[in-house]
Amino acid sequence: MSDPIGRREVLKRLGVAGALGALAPYGPRSAQAADKLVVGVIYVGPRDDYGYNQAQAQAAAAMKKLPGVSVVEQEKVPETTDVQKTMGSMIEQDGATLLFPTSYGYFDPHMLKMAEKYPKVRFAHCGGLWTDGKHPKNTGSYFGYIDECQYLNGIVAGHTSKSKKLGFIAAKPIPQVLRNINAFTLGARSVDSKITTLLVITGDWALPVKEAEAANSLVDQGVDVLTCHVDSPKVVVETAERRGISVCGYHANQSALAPKGYLTGAEWNWVTPYTIHIQDAIAGKPMVNFMRGGLKEGFVRASGYGKAVVEGARKNADTVKAQMLKGEYVIFKGPLRDNTGKTVIASGTAFKQTEPLLEQMNYLTEGVIGKV
Amino acid sequence: MASGPSGRLRQSAEALAIPVGALGAAMVVFGLVMAALGRSPLEVYELIYQGAFASAFSWQNTLTRAAPLILxxxxxxxxxxxxxxxxxxxxxxxxxxxxxxxxxxxxxxxxxxxxxxxxxxxxxxxxxxxxxxxxxxxxxxxxxxxxxxxxxxxxxxxxxxxxxxxxxxxxxxxxxxxxxxxxxxxxxxxxxxxxxxxxxxxxxxxxxxxxxxxxxxxxxxxxxxxxxxxxxxxxxxxxxxxxxxxxxxxxxxxxxxxxxxxxxxxxxxxxxxxxxxxxxxxILVAFIARQNPLAIVPVAVLVGGISASGGMLQRRLDLPDATVLVLQGIAFMLILASETVYGRLKIFRPERA
Amino acid sequence: MTELGWWGVPIAVLGGAVRVSTPFLFVSLGECITEKSGRINLGLEGILVMGAMSGYALSYLTGNPWLGVLGAGAAGLVLGLLHGLVCNLPRVNDIAVGIGLMLFGTGLAFFLGKPYVQPKAPTLPAMPLGGWSASPQVQAALEVNPLFLIGIGLAVALSWAFRNTRWGLIVRMVGDSSDAARAMGYAVPRMRTLCTGVGGFLAGVGGSFLSLYYPGSWSEGLSSGQGLMAVALVIFARWNPMHCFYAALLFGGAGAVGPALQSVGITSGYYLFNAAPYVVTLGIMIATCSPRRTLAGAPGELSINR
Structure with missing residues (x-):
C-alpha cells in the first residue's frame, strides 16, 4: 500500500530532532483550490489494516492522481456523532462536495442526517441498501458482489482440502457476512459435496487475540483451509501460515503474509465506483444512487493463485471465473437448503446477483456447521 | 489561612491558574514534538484552534463531543x-x-x-x-x-x-x-x-x-x-x-x-x-476535574475540543489520528503533575499578619 | 489430523491458557511489585501497548526479536520511571497519573507505530514441549514460548524473594508502612520509583509477547484492555506472585472457551461465552471475599485500600 502520510519520514526526523520545523512558513495551508473537486473519505479503522479500510484507502490514493481532484481523509472515526461532525467538518472546513463514508454503520442515521442538512453535497456510501423514495437523491450506496470471489475461494479451497473441513472466522452474523460464508461453502461443495465449513463468530470487527484463538481452535478440529470476514484478516492469515495450513484472503491481498499457504483471495477494487462517482460529480451529472458490481464490472477481483494451488483447482476456478466475467454464472439458485434442512431457494428459482433478497440473507446453507 | 472573601478568591484564582499553566506547558511540549517532526508548531496550534474553537461550527463540534463525557x-x-x-x-x-x-x-x-x-x-x-x-x-x-x-x-x-x-x-x-x-x-x-x-x-x-x-x-x-x-x-x-x-x-x-x-x-x-x-x-475527565462535578464541564469541553481538532490535523497536515492522543496524554500528565504546585506559589498565598 | 470432537475443548483451553496468559502474567507481576511498594500504576495498559509497538519496531529494524523484547522492556522502564517520579511529587494522585499514562502510552505507541503496522518483523521462536504426544493438536497446544517459562520462573522467584530476601522485606515494608521504612532509614520515594520502573519493564516485555509471538503482529487493536485487566488481576491474586500466575492461566484458558465451543458447533450465545473470563473472575472474588476483613496481603499504603 502507498504511504500517504510519509510516516517513515516522521520517524526519520525524530532522530534528528531539531526545532528547524518551527521556521516553516506560518499559517495553515489554505483549504483547497476553489476550482478543484474536494473529495472526503472517512474510514472506521486504521487505513493500513491489511483489510477493509486499506481497500478503501487504496482507491482514495488512486483518486489523488486524478486531475482536478483533491482528497481529504480521516481514519478511525467511530459510528457516532463523531462521524456526523467529521462529515460536517469536511464540508464546512475543507469545502468537500463529495463524501465517501465507507463504513456500513455511517449510513443510518448519520449520513442521512447530514445529507438532509447539506442537500448540495453528494454522499456515496459503501454497503448500504439505498432505496428509491426512502433515501434522498444526494445520497447513494455502492457495493461489490464479493461473494463471486468467495465462491472462487471456495472452489480452490475445495480442491486443496484433504480433511474436507474448511474454517470460516466471521465477525458478526449479518447478511453481508452470511452471503460470503454461503458462497464460500457452495463453491467448495461444488467440488465435493462432503465438504463442511466450520464457523466461528468472534463478535466484533477487530479482535486480534480472539481471531488467533479461533484460528487455532479450528485447526485443532482438523480444518485445513481457513478464511475469514473480519476487518483485518492479517492475524488469521498469519496464524494459518504458522500452523501450516492453507488460507484464502479477504478485503485486500494478503499473499505476502503467507507465502506458503496463501491460495487466493477475494479483494475489493473500489477504484471503479470511486471513479464513476467523481466523474459524475465533475460533469455535474446526477449521481448513481444504487451502484453494484461484481467481477464483470470491476468492483472486485481475485488475488493471483498461490504456490499451493493445484492445477485442477486453477482450471476449475478459471472456468467459473470466465463465466462470471461474462455475467452468466449464478451462485444462489434453487433448490437450496439451509443447514437446518429448510428450503430457502425453491427449485427452478435462480437469483441473479442484483436480487435485493440476497442482500438480506439470514441463513447458513447446508454444509455450514453453526447457527445464526 | 485562606479565609474570608479575598482568601477564597485567591484559592479560585489558584485553582484556575495552575491547570491553565500546565495546559500551556503541555502545548509548548507538544509544539516541540511537532517541530521535531518537521511541522510548524504555530501552524499546528492554529489548526487546533480552528478545529475546536474558531467558529460556531467548531464550537458545536467540540460541545457535541463533550456532552457524553460530562455524564x-x-x-x-x-x-x-x-x-x-x-x-x-x-x-x-x-x-x-x-x-x-x-x-x-x-x-x-x-x-x-x-x-x-x-x-x-x-x-x-x-x-x-x-x-x-x-x-x-x-x-x-x-x-x-x-x-x-x-x-x-x-x-x-x-x-x-x-x-x-x-x-x-x-x-x-x-x-x-x-x-x-x-x-x-x-x-x-x-x-x-x-x-x-x-x-x-x-x-x-x-x-x-x-x-x-x-x-x-x-x-x-x-x-x-x-x-x-x-x-x-x-x-x-x-x-x-x-x-x-x-x-x-x-x-x-x-x-x-x-x-x-x-x-x-x-x-x-x-x-x-x-x-x-x-x-x-x-474516568480521565473525572480525575482531571479532581472529582469536582462543576470542574467536569470545562475539562470535558477541553477533551471534546482536542478530539474535534484531531480531524483538522489529519486532513490538513496528514498527521496520524493518534496525534491528538499524544497531545491529550501530555496535557493530562502535566495537569496531574501540577497538583503538586498548589499552595506553593507565592502570589496565591495570603499575606500573613 | 485425527478427529478431536469434544476433546478439542479442553485442549483449546489448555492451549489458550499457555498462549494467552503470558502478557497477563508479566503485567500482573510487574504491577504486583509496584503495588507491594505501596504505589498503584493503572497505566500499565499504556505501557503494554507501548511495549508491543517498540518490541515489534525494534525486531523489524534489527532483525532480532530478542532485542525487540529488551527494547520493549526499556520503553516500559522509561514510562514506569516517569510514573514513579511524577507520583513522588507531593499531593499527586497515583491512580489519576496512571490513567493519564494509559492514554499517553497508548497514544504515543499508535503515533510512533504507524510505520510498523504493515511490515513483517521476525517473531519469537516457540519451544515444542508436546513432542511426547502423538496428537498434533496437543503438540500445538504445548508449543511454548520461552517468555512463558521465564514468567513462571519469575513468579516463583518473586514469591520467594518477597518472603526471604532483604530486598523483598524492604519493598514490603515500604509498601506497608512508609513511616516504619523511613525510621529504618530507607528512602521511600526512591524505592517506590524503582519498583514502578521494574513494573513498567515487565509490562513492556508482556507487550512484546503480543506483537512478537501471539498473535504475533503489531496493530492498534492488539491489546484492547488486557493491561487494565491484568492490573485488576493483581487485586484478585491478593498481591501474591504465584496467584498472579494462576489468575493469568485461568484468564487465558477461560478466554479460549468461546472459540473452542464454536468450533465444535455450539455457536449460539458466543458473546456470553466470550465473557466467561470476567464472570469466572467476578464469581471467585465474590465467593472468596469477606466484608469483615480487609484483603489479606494488601499493602497498607496502597491508595485503593484506604
Missing part, C-alpha cells in the same frame, strides 16, 4: 466522593441505552413527552442498578469495587451485544444489528438554536445539581465524611452503606442517562455504536 465523568466523580473508585461507567452507559431503547419501543404510541421521560428514567435506573451492584459488593461482600466495576462493565457489554444481536434484534436491521427503532416522535432533538443535542443540557443540569448536593446538603456532608474516613463515619453513627450506595446510584444514573441520550438523540435504537469508549474517557 460518564459523573459516574466516576460521585462514587469518588464516598471514596470509591468506579471504572465501569461504560457498562452502565450501554445498559442504560438498551433499557431506554426497549422502553421507547414498547411505549411507541404514547405521548412523546411521556415516552422521553420514561426512557430517561429507564436508562438512569439501569445504570444506577449496575453501579450500585459494584457498590453493594464492596459494602456487603468486601469485593474491591475497582475490579468488580471493570468486570461488570465487560459483562454488561457482553449481555448488551447478546441481546441486541439476538433476542432483541430488529429483523429489519440488516448489516448493523440494532433493536427496533424508537421512532422519530420519541427522538430528543437539539438544544434550541444549536446543532448540539440535549445530552449537553442534561449533563450541565446533572453537574449543577450534584455539585449543590455534594457541597451544600447534609447528605453531601455525610458523603464526604464517609469518603474521608469510613470508620470514623461509622463511629459517628452514619448509615455508611446507604450513603455509599446513594453515591453509586447517582453516578450510575448519570452514565445510564448518557446511554439514553445516545439512543434517543443520536442513534434511534440501541446498537454496538453505543460502545464508543465514552465510559473510559469519562
Amino acid at each position: 460518564t465523568a459523573l459516574c466516576v466523580a460521585l462514587p469518588a466522593q464516598a471514596g470509591l473508585m468506579v471504572i465501569g461507567g461504560e457498562g452502565a452507559l450501554v445498559l442504560g441505552g438498551l433499557a431506554a431503547a426497549v422502553v421507547g419501543h414498547l411505549l411507541g404510541g404514547a405521548p412523546p413527552l411521556g415516552v422521553k421521560l420514561a426512557m430517561a428514567l429507564a436508562g438512569m435506573l439501569a445504570g444506577a442498578v449496575w453501579i450500585a451492584l459494584a457498590g453493594a459488593l464492596r459494602q456487603y461482600r468486601g469485593v474491591n469495587e475497582t475490579i468488580s466495576s471493570l468486570l461488570l462493565g465487560y459483562i454488561a457489554i457482553a449481555v448488551f451485544n447478546h441481546l441486541v444481536e439476538g433476542p432483541l434484534r430488529d429483523p429489519a436491521s440488516l448489516n448493523k444489528p440494532s433493536t427496533t427503532p424508537i421512532g422519530d416522535a420519541s427522538m430528543v432533538g437539539t438544544l434550541p438554536g444549536l446543532d448540539v443535542h440535549w445530552g449537553l443540557g442534561f449533563g450541565l443540569v446533572f453537574c449543577l445539581v450534584t455539585y449543590v448536593l455534594v457541597k451544600h446538603t447534609t447528605y453531601g456532608f455525610a458523603l464526604r465524611i464517609v469518603g474521608g474516613n469510613a470508620r470514623a463515619a461509622r463511629l459517628a453513627g452514619l448509615p455508611v452503606g446507604a450513603i455509599v450506595l446513594g453515591a453509586c446510584v447517582l453516578g450510575g444514573a448519570a452514565a445510564g442517562l448518557a446511554g439514553m441520550v445516545e439512543v434517543a438523540a443520536v442513534h434511534g435504537s440501541a446498537n454496538a455504536s453505543l460502545i464508543a469508549g465514552y465510559g473510559y474517557a469519562g
Whole structure:
C-alpha cells in the first residue's frame, strides 16, 4: 500500500530532532483550490489494516492522481456523532462536495442526517441498501458482489482440502457476512459435496487475540483451509501460515503474509465506483444512487493463485471465473437448503446477483456447521 | 489561612491558574514534538484552534463531543466522593441505552413527552442498578469495587451485544444489528438554536445539581465524611452503606442517562455504536476535574475540543489520528503533575499578619 | 489430523491458557511489585501497548526479536520511571497519573507505530514441549514460548524473594508502612520509583509477547484492555506472585472457551461465552471475599485500600 502520510519520514526526523520545523512558513495551508473537486473519505479503522479500510484507502490514493481532484481523509472515526461532525467538518472546513463514508454503520442515521442538512453535497456510501423514495437523491450506496470471489475461494479451497473441513472466522452474523460464508461453502461443495465449513463468530470487527484463538481452535478440529470476514484478516492469515495450513484472503491481498499457504483471495477494487462517482460529480451529472458490481464490472477481483494451488483447482476456478466475467454464472439458485434442512431457494428459482433478497440473507446453507 | 472573601478568591484564582499553566506547558511540549517532526508548531496550534474553537461550527463540534463525557465523568466523580473508585461507567452507559431503547419501543404510541421521560428514567435506573451492584459488593461482600466495576462493565457489554444481536434484534436491521427503532416522535432533538443535542443540557443540569448536593446538603456532608474516613463515619453513627450506595446510584444514573441520550438523540435504537469508549474517557475527565462535578464541564469541553481538532490535523497536515492522543496524554500528565504546585506559589498565598 | 470432537475443548483451553496468559502474567507481576511498594500504576495498559509497538519496531529494524523484547522492556522502564517520579511529587494522585499514562502510552505507541503496522518483523521462536504426544493438536497446544517459562520462573522467584530476601522485606515494608521504612532509614520515594520502573519493564516485555509471538503482529487493536485487566488481576491474586500466575492461566484458558465451543458447533450465545473470563473472575472474588476483613496481603499504603 502507498504511504500517504510519509510516516517513515516522521520517524526519520525524530532522530534528528531539531526545532528547524518551527521556521516553516506560518499559517495553515489554505483549504483547497476553489476550482478543484474536494473529495472526503472517512474510514472506521486504521487505513493500513491489511483489510477493509486499506481497500478503501487504496482507491482514495488512486483518486489523488486524478486531475482536478483533491482528497481529504480521516481514519478511525467511530459510528457516532463523531462521524456526523467529521462529515460536517469536511464540508464546512475543507469545502468537500463529495463524501465517501465507507463504513456500513455511517449510513443510518448519520449520513442521512447530514445529507438532509447539506442537500448540495453528494454522499456515496459503501454497503448500504439505498432505496428509491426512502433515501434522498444526494445520497447513494455502492457495493461489490464479493461473494463471486468467495465462491472462487471456495472452489480452490475445495480442491486443496484433504480433511474436507474448511474454517470460516466471521465477525458478526449479518447478511453481508452470511452471503460470503454461503458462497464460500457452495463453491467448495461444488467440488465435493462432503465438504463442511466450520464457523466461528468472534463478535466484533477487530479482535486480534480472539481471531488467533479461533484460528487455532479450528485447526485443532482438523480444518485445513481457513478464511475469514473480519476487518483485518492479517492475524488469521498469519496464524494459518504458522500452523501450516492453507488460507484464502479477504478485503485486500494478503499473499505476502503467507507465502506458503496463501491460495487466493477475494479483494475489493473500489477504484471503479470511486471513479464513476467523481466523474459524475465533475460533469455535474446526477449521481448513481444504487451502484453494484461484481467481477464483470470491476468492483472486485481475485488475488493471483498461490504456490499451493493445484492445477485442477486453477482450471476449475478459471472456468467459473470466465463465466462470471461474462455475467452468466449464478451462485444462489434453487433448490437450496439451509443447514437446518429448510428450503430457502425453491427449485427452478435462480437469483441473479442484483436480487435485493440476497442482500438480506439470514441463513447458513447446508454444509455450514453453526447457527445464526 | 485562606479565609474570608479575598482568601477564597485567591484559592479560585489558584485553582484556575495552575491547570491553565500546565495546559500551556503541555502545548509548548507538544509544539516541540511537532517541530521535531518537521511541522510548524504555530501552524499546528492554529489548526487546533480552528478545529475546536474558531467558529460556531467548531464550537458545536467540540460541545457535541463533550456532552457524553460530562455524564460518564459523573459516574466516576460521585462514587469518588464516598471514596470509591468506579471504572465501569461504560457498562452502565450501554445498559442504560438498551433499557431506554426497549422502553421507547414498547411505549411507541404514547405521548412523546411521556415516552422521553420514561426512557430517561429507564436508562438512569439501569445504570444506577449496575453501579450500585459494584457498590453493594464492596459494602456487603468486601469485593474491591475497582475490579468488580471493570468486570461488570465487560459483562454488561457482553449481555448488551447478546441481546441486541439476538433476542432483541430488529429483523429489519440488516448489516448493523440494532433493536427496533424508537421512532422519530420519541427522538430528543437539539438544544434550541444549536446543532448540539440535549445530552449537553442534561449533563450541565446533572453537574449543577450534584455539585449543590455534594457541597451544600447534609447528605453531601455525610458523603464526604464517609469518603474521608469510613470508620470514623461509622463511629459517628452514619448509615455508611446507604450513603455509599446513594453515591453509586447517582453516578450510575448519570452514565445510564448518557446511554439514553445516545439512543434517543443520536442513534434511534440501541446498537454496538453505543460502545464508543465514552465510559473510559469519562474516568480521565473525572480525575482531571479532581472529582469536582462543576470542574467536569470545562475539562470535558477541553477533551471534546482536542478530539474535534484531531480531524483538522489529519486532513490538513496528514498527521496520524493518534496525534491528538499524544497531545491529550501530555496535557493530562502535566495537569496531574501540577497538583503538586498548589499552595506553593507565592502570589496565591495570603499575606500573613 | 485425527478427529478431536469434544476433546478439542479442553485442549483449546489448555492451549489458550499457555498462549494467552503470558502478557497477563508479566503485567500482573510487574504491577504486583509496584503495588507491594505501596504505589498503584493503572497505566500499565499504556505501557503494554507501548511495549508491543517498540518490541515489534525494534525486531523489524534489527532483525532480532530478542532485542525487540529488551527494547520493549526499556520503553516500559522509561514510562514506569516517569510514573514513579511524577507520583513522588507531593499531593499527586497515583491512580489519576496512571490513567493519564494509559492514554499517553497508548497514544504515543499508535503515533510512533504507524510505520510498523504493515511490515513483517521476525517473531519469537516457540519451544515444542508436546513432542511426547502423538496428537498434533496437543503438540500445538504445548508449543511454548520461552517468555512463558521465564514468567513462571519469575513468579516463583518473586514469591520467594518477597518472603526471604532483604530486598523483598524492604519493598514490603515500604509498601506497608512508609513511616516504619523511613525510621529504618530507607528512602521511600526512591524505592517506590524503582519498583514502578521494574513494573513498567515487565509490562513492556508482556507487550512484546503480543506483537512478537501471539498473535504475533503489531496493530492498534492488539491489546484492547488486557493491561487494565491484568492490573485488576493483581487485586484478585491478593498481591501474591504465584496467584498472579494462576489468575493469568485461568484468564487465558477461560478466554479460549468461546472459540473452542464454536468450533465444535455450539455457536449460539458466543458473546456470553466470550465473557466467561470476567464472570469466572467476578464469581471467585465474590465467593472468596469477606466484608469483615480487609484483603489479606494488601499493602497498607496502597491508595485503593484506604
